[in-house]
Amino acid sequence: MRAFKLCTSVFAVFLATINTLSAKQQTDTPSEVNDGRQLFIANCAVCHGPDGDSVPGVDLGHGKFKRASSYDDLVEIISAGVPGTAMPAFSKELSDIEMRTIVAYFRFMAANAYSTSAPGDPVRGKAIFEGKGECLNCHSVKNKGSRLGPDLAExxxxxxxxxLERSLLEPNAEILLQNRMVRLVTRDGITI
Incomplete structure (x- = not known):
């Protein structure tokens, strides 16, 4: 019994060491993360949403997966798809490297999902939002402001x-399909 406990302890330390080494080897470059983000937006965000949390039971931005227990499993799912679901195979559209950069972006999102920021100043934020930031020219908060963009109350x-930070720094980088502007021109040439 004593030998069994010793072997179990040694094995547990071994597994912890392997996991630590694997985590250290999973260092992604900013370029890989950015490439993965672009590929995610182009290929995945339509179904998974910009934060990766639009599919029930899956939250790619927080590292919560329904069918994958590792990042290698995710590469396989991206490649082969999931039969019987809306998840298609991307093996013909994306290279292995491209799929791995998407997964690098998932790792980045998960690592930053719970990061804490400095506390904000609501009074100053409101003044910028309603004044110098000109946010109300496109957005509204509880029916105050424009209806061009989405209501930002919640x-x-x-x-x-x-x-949120990325949306402020790069407002046109990601616009959800339902928030995109549409311009219609009638047969008579009238723009709606």
Missing amino acids: IGAVRRMIE
């Missing part, structure tokens, strides 16, 4: 800090 509850 945005803090549905978007992570990193996504």
